[in-house]
Amino acid sequence: MSSAAPRTPVQDHSGPDRLWSVDEHLEDVLTTVRPLEPIELQLLDAQGCVLVEDITVPVSLPPFDNSSMDGYAVRVADVAGASEEFPAALEVVGDVAAGQAEPVHVGPGQAARIMTGAPLPPGAETVVPVEWTDGGLGEGPVHGMRARSLGPQGASGHVQVYRPAEARAHVRAQGSDVKAGDRALRAGTVLGPPQIGLLAAIGRGTVRVRPRPRVVVLSTGSELVQPDEKLRTGQIYDSNSFALTAAARDAGAIAYRVGAVADDAETLRSTIEDQLVRADLMVTTGGVSVGAYDVVKEALSHVGDEDEAGSGIEFRKLAMQPGKPQGFGSIGPDHTPLLALPGNPVSSYVSFELFVRPAIRTLMGLRDVHRPTTRATLAADKALTSPKGRRQFLRATCADGRATPVGGAGSHLVAALAHADALIVVPEDTESVEPGAEVDVVLLGR
Amino acid sequence: MSSAAPRTPVQDHSGPDRLWSVDEHLEDVLTTVRPLEPIELQLLDAQGCVLVEDITVPVSLPPFDNSSMDGYAVRVADVAGASEEFPAALEVVGDVAAGQAEPVHVGPGQAARIMTGAPLPPGAETVVPVEWTDGGLGEGPVHGMRARSLGPQGASGHVQVYRPAEARAHVRAQGSDVKAGDRALRAGTVLGPPQIGLLAAIGRGTVRVRPRPRVVVLSTGSELVQPDEKLRTGQIYDSNSFALTAAARDAGAIAYRVGAVADDAETLRSTIEDQLVRADLMVTTGGVSVGAYDVVKEALSHVGDEDEAGSGIEFRKLAMQPGKPQGFGSIGPDHTPLLALPGNPVSSYVSFELFVRPAIRTLMGLRDVHRPTTRATLAADKALTSPKGRRQFLRATCADGRATPVGGAGSHLVAALAHADALIVVPEDTESVEPGAEVDVVLLGR
Numbered sequence: 064m065s066s067a068a069p070r071t072p073v074q075d076h077s078g079p080d081r082l083w084s085v086d087e088h089l090e091d092v093l094t095t096v097r098p099l100e101p102i103e104l105q106l107l108d109a110q111g112c113v114l115v116e117d118i119t120v121p122v123s124l125p126p127f128d129n130s131s132m133d134g135y136a137v138r139v140a141d142v143a144g145a146s147e148e149f150p151a152a153l154e155v156v157g158d159v160a161a162g163q164a165e166p167v168h169v170g171p172g173q174a175a176r177i178m179t180g181a182p183l184p185p186g187a188e189t190v191v192p193v194e195w196t197d198g199g200l201g202e203g204p205v206h207g208m209r210a211r212s213l214g215p216q217g218a219s220g221h222v223q224v225y226r227p228a229e230a231r232a233h234v235r236a237q238g239s240d241v242k243a244g245d246r247a248l249r250a251g252t253v254l255g256p257p258q259i260g261l262l263a264a265i266g267r268g269t270v271r272v273r274p275r276p277r278v279v280v281l282s283t284g285s286e287l288v289q290p291d292e293k294l295r296t297g298q299i300y301d302s303n304s305f306a307l308t309a310a311a312r313d314a315g316a317i318a319y320r321v322g323a324v325a326d327d328a329e330t331l332r333s334t335i336e337d338q339l340v341r342a343d344l345m346v347t348t349g350g351v352s353v354g355a356y357d358v359v360k361e362a363l364s365h366v367g368d369e370d371e372a373g374s375g376i377e378f379r380k381l382a383m384q385p386g387k388p389q390g391f392g393s394i395g396p397d398h399t400p401l402l403a404l405p406g407n408p409v410s411s412y413v414s415f416e417l418f419v420r421p422a423i424r425t426l427m428g429l430r431d432v433h434r435p436t437t438r439a440t441l442a443a444d445k446a447l448t449s450p451k452g453r454r455q456f457l458r459a460t461c462a463d464g465r466a467t468p469v470g471g472a473g474s475h476l477v478a479a480l481a482h483a484d485a486l487i488v489v490p491e492d493t494e495s496v497e498p499g500a501e502v503d504v505v506l507l508g509r
Numbered sequence: 510m511s512s513a514a515p516r517t518p519v520q521d522h523s524g525p526d527r528l529w530s531v532d533e534h535l536e537d538v539l540t541t542v543r544p545l546e547p548i549e550l551q552l553l554d555a556q557g558c559v560l561v562e563d564i565t566v567p568v569s570l571p572p573f574d575n576s577s578m579d580g581y582a583v584r585v586a587d588v589a590g591a592s593e594e595f596p597a598a599l600e601v602v603g604d605v606a607a608g609q610a611e612p613v614h615v616g617p618g619q620a621a622r623i624m625t626g627a628p629l630p631p632g633a634e635t636v637v638p639v640e641w642t643d644g645g646l647g648e649g650p651v652h653g654m655r656a657r658s659l660g661p662q663g664a665s666g667h668v669q670v671y672r673p674a675e676a677r678a679h680v681r682a683q684g685s686d687v688k689a690g691d692r693a694l695r696a697g698t699v700l701g702p703p704q705i706g707l708l709a710a711i712g713r714g715t716v717r718v719r720p721r722p723r724v725v726v727l728s729t730g731s732e733l734v735q736p737d738e739k740l741r742t743g744q745i746y747d748s749n750s751f752a753l754t755a756a757a758r759d760a761g762a763i764a765y766r767v768g769a770v771a772d773d774a775e776t777l778r779s780t781i782e783d784q785l786v787r788a789d790l791m792v793t794t795g796g797v798s799v800g801a802y803d804v805v806k807e808a809l810s811h812v813g814d815e816d817e818a819g820s821g822i823e824f825r826k827l828a829m830q831p832g833k834p835q836g837f838g839s840i841g842p843d844h845t846p847l848l849a850l851p852g853n854p855v856s857s858y859v860s861f862e863l864f865v866r867p868a869i870r871t872l873m874g875l876r877d878v879h880r881p882t883t884r885a886t887l888a889a890d891k892a893l894t895s896p897k898g899r900r901q902f903l904r905a906t907c908a909d910g911r912a913t914p915v916g917g918a919g920s921h922l923v924a925a926l927a928h929a930d931a932l933i934v935v936p937e938d939t940e941s942v943e944p945g946a947e948v949d950v951v952l953l954g955r
Contacts, residue, residue, distance in 0.1 A: 106736065106751055107751060107754060107755060107766065110755045110758065110759075122740065124745075124923065124924070125745065126740060126744075126745060127742070127743065133798055133799050133800035133801070133803075158801065158802075160731065160772065160801075160802045161730055161731060161732035161743070161772070161802070162730060162731030162732030162733070162743055162744060162771075162772070163731070163732075163743060164741070164742070164743065166742075166743075176801060178800040178801065178802050178803075179798060179800060179852070179853075180730070180732060180745070180852070180853075181732070181743065182742070182743045193799055193800075194799075206799060207798075207799030207800075208799060208800055208801040209801060210801055210803075210806075210807060211801040211802055211804075212774065212804075212807060214801075218801070240922050240923060240924055241923075241924040245924075247924060247927070248927065255755070255759065255954055256752050256753070256755035256756035256759055256858070257752060257858060257923075257926045257927045257929070257953075258927045259751050259752055259755045260748045260749070260751055260752025260755075260854060260858065260923055260926070260927070261748070261923050261924060261926070261927040262736070262751075263736045263746055263747060263748035263750075263751040263752065264745075264746050264748035264854060264923045265746065266736045266737065266738075266740065266746045267736055267737070268735065268736035268737030269737070284607055284608060284626070285606065285607060285608030285609070286607035286608030286609075286626060286627070287608065289714065290552065290708070290709045290712050290713055290714035291712065291713070291714030291715070292712075294568065294572060294712065295610070296573070296610070296612075296628070297573065297607070297608055297609060297610065297612070297627065297628045298572075298608060299570075299571065299572060299626070299710075300709055300710050300711065300712045301709060302706045302707070302709035302710035303706070304709075305552055305553060305705050305706055305708075305709040306702050306703060306705055306706025306709070307702070308553060309553060309556050309701070309702035309705045309706075310702035312556065313556075313701065313702055320553065325608075326606065326607070326608070328658060352579055352625060352653075353579050353639055353640075353652060353653030353654055354579035354624040354625060354639075354653075354654050355579070355604065355606075355622060355624065355654040355655060355656055355657040355660075355664070356604075356606045356607070356624050356657055357579075357624075357656075358657075358658075360656075361656055361658055406625070406626070407625075407626075408706060408710060412702070412703060412706065476686050477570070477686060477687075477703075477706055477707050477710045478570070478686055478687040478691075478693060478707060480703045480706070480707070481693070481694065481703045481704045481706065481707035483703070507703075508701055
């Protein structure tokens with residue numbers, strides 16, 4: 064035993080030993096990360112992206128009065144009083160099909176066979192559905208038209224109409240869906256299938272949106288081995304780069320998995336510099352704690368131009384469990400944001416959910432960047448304990464208003480994580496939560 | 510006026526004029542479509558897919574006793590009674606880093622610097638965190654280790670330990686996460702990020718899953734023009750092929766948009782035959798009604814080998830609005846399922862939600878193939894009206910337990926569809942729904 068007088072460590076709240084709250088760290092991330100610059104994309108490439116322009120309707124929909132039924136375009140007076148007993152017999156002067164260039168003209172005593180969506184021809188005032196006619200077959204009411212393949216030149220002869228029709232019956236008026244000059248979609252709209260359908264309908268083949276961010280994921284650790292390879296003593300499989308690449312895609316990103324980099328500062332530095340060209344955001348795992356081999360810290364202080372404003376990663380301790388050690392900042396000439404997460408699989412996954420997912424969604428320009436949360440009743444055999452001064456996130460399943468912890472608090476329980484669909488949040492000032500108490504829950508995968 | 514005696518149409522309930530209920534048609538689709546044959550996929554290619562095998566843990570996790578902290582691996586007796594006043598001074602014999610091949614041996618009076626995740630070295634019984642030591646620097650308690658870059662040969666000299674540690678403190682036991690032989694994941698699990706992480710962690714680089722179905726989407730109609738082209742008289746923009754391709758992707762499919770095919774049976778037939786090679790499911794829009802130019806019916810009865818069992822598309826009338834005319838069956842030598850949807854944009858989208866989305870999810874082997882539904886209070890100025898005998902689906906927004914109709918019932922209101930996030934369902938036997946009444950609601954986009 065030595066008798067050297069120990070020194071009491073100083074708790075410096077502004078220096079590297081300052082303990083950051085979860086909210087402070089998140090705020091720092093979200094105020095630093097800016098939405099990506101918009102680009103013009105083909106409609107289907109813009110799926111899931113945020114529109115940055117108000118879209119005005121250039122042409123009214125429908126662009127012309129058209130039939131909502133398969134039937135006959137006629138004049139109102141010609142079918143007034145028509146009945147099954149006393150049908151109106153009209154001369155069929157031709158077909159009006161959708162997309163047909165040359166319209167027929169419908170005069171008194173005449174009818175044109177008209178297809179759903181086809182323009183109301185000149186002279187016609189209304190449409191009688193085919194079911195109100197004999198379809199030109201002379202054999203009483205029919206259920207459908209004779210296929211064109213049976214009379215390729217179009218309909219001719221006569222049609223019997225068994226019911227009258229009001230003016231503009233079964234006619235969709237020009238502009239009845241949207242009018243030229245209307246706003247079709249507002250800037251900020253997320254483009255899902257119906258929005259893409261509307262844009263196509265009004266003739267927009269491309270739109271200006273914020274693109275999906277490209278996220279490069281790399282894990283660090285000399286102990287990491289690729290799945291399907293053989294483990295030697297002291298080695299484990301790399302799981303973080305797989306889980307976080309999948310999670311980044313799930314958040315909306317185009318994610319690139321670099322895989323595991325050995326604990327060597329020079330290798331890590333050159334790998335990161337190499338990958339910067341395809342990254343809008345970089346995510347590393349491991350090497351951020353207090354160990355002698357935590358090379359992420361060392362490597363990241365040398366990436367890019369140190370004199371460049373905004374470059375540099377800051378390493379912090381967060382008042383949370385799991386996920387205490389974290390790094391955040393920007394690197395390289397483009398100040399690419401980088402989040403350095405702890406290496407433990409559960410710590411890195413929880414950190415991803417809390418910080419990286421909102422960062423990705425901020426890059427996309429989404430307004431709603433966070434997972435939904437709810438309140439639930441703690442369903443557990445015994446009280447949950449939580450360290451004072453740390454916000455704890457516990458894997459759980461949540462259903463029917465009840466949150467049930469899965470596995471223990473040990474941050475290496477990847478098996479439990481795979482069976483959880485929620486995180487129970489225990490606040491910093493709470494050291495114990497009794498079964499039946501109300502808890503805050505983050506809902507994952509929704 | 511003619512005096513020809515009209516014939517009363519016969520309502521044949523078993524022939525082509527039989528009216529199918531929504532549920533009958535859906536059941537026909539879901540009993541015909543079978544889950545795709547499983548294939549072995551790389552982990553990240555299997556994201557979102559359904560596992561078809563129980564996964565057993567081949568090797569316990571962690572695979573060896575390892576340190577949960579950066580610190581010193583020591584013998585319990587050597588630190589018993591250690592305090593800040595009377596620290597234990599131990600000889601540092603080397604480093605134990607994660608992934609290091611040759612372990613050091615810790616003898617009495619000795620300590621090895623150990624990193625998080627590194628195996629507990631032979632001879633050591635416990636780990637003291639670096640924060641309980643002077644880090645070998647001789648200057649009282651420290652917050653972290655001296656970086657290896659400052660002493661590349663590893664630690665040497667002496668370390669002062671200020672607190673005792675119980676046996677196996679800060680040690681994660683071999684198999685404490687999962688044990689070899691445990692079931693990691695059950696067949697039927699959908700692979701999200703944490704499940705992919707778990708599979709990687711236990712060394713699985715590939716898994717056997719049902720692949721994402723390849724869905725070919727084509728719209729029909731001679732009036733259809735590509736967005737960004739100029740509309741001529743009687744033309745409209747093709748929106749269905751865009752909206753449904755996006756919707757198919759959203760449902761989990763790999764979707765191919767063929768675009769618009771003219772109303773010509775031969776062209777349509779050859780296009781479909783051409784596309785069959787990359788289709789697990791085909792979706793067409795348009796040409797399924799009673800008009801003379803509805804060539805989908807004509808074309809589809811000639812695709813593939815007519816003598817082949819299971820081939821052939823049946824065209825039906827459904828007791829629903831929108832979406833009355835529908836076709837369903839299978840075509841080609843592989844009996845590829847095909848859904849022929851009506852051509853109206855809103856009809857085709859609603860039909861997709863009700864029939865194609867569940868078909869895609871059935872192909873994927875998912876258990877939960879339907880959109881979630883809820884009950885909500887109708888928020889409207891006046892009563893909704895609905896045709897008797899038809900199940901009506903009305904576009905709506907749904908929030909806080911209230912469903913508010915968007916736009917009218919007109920099936921061409923694509924603009925309203927783009928602002929809806931739900932469908933109000935009015936049952937067949939209901940002709941009017943008063944404001945404030947409870948209604949069934951299908952939640953879209955969730």
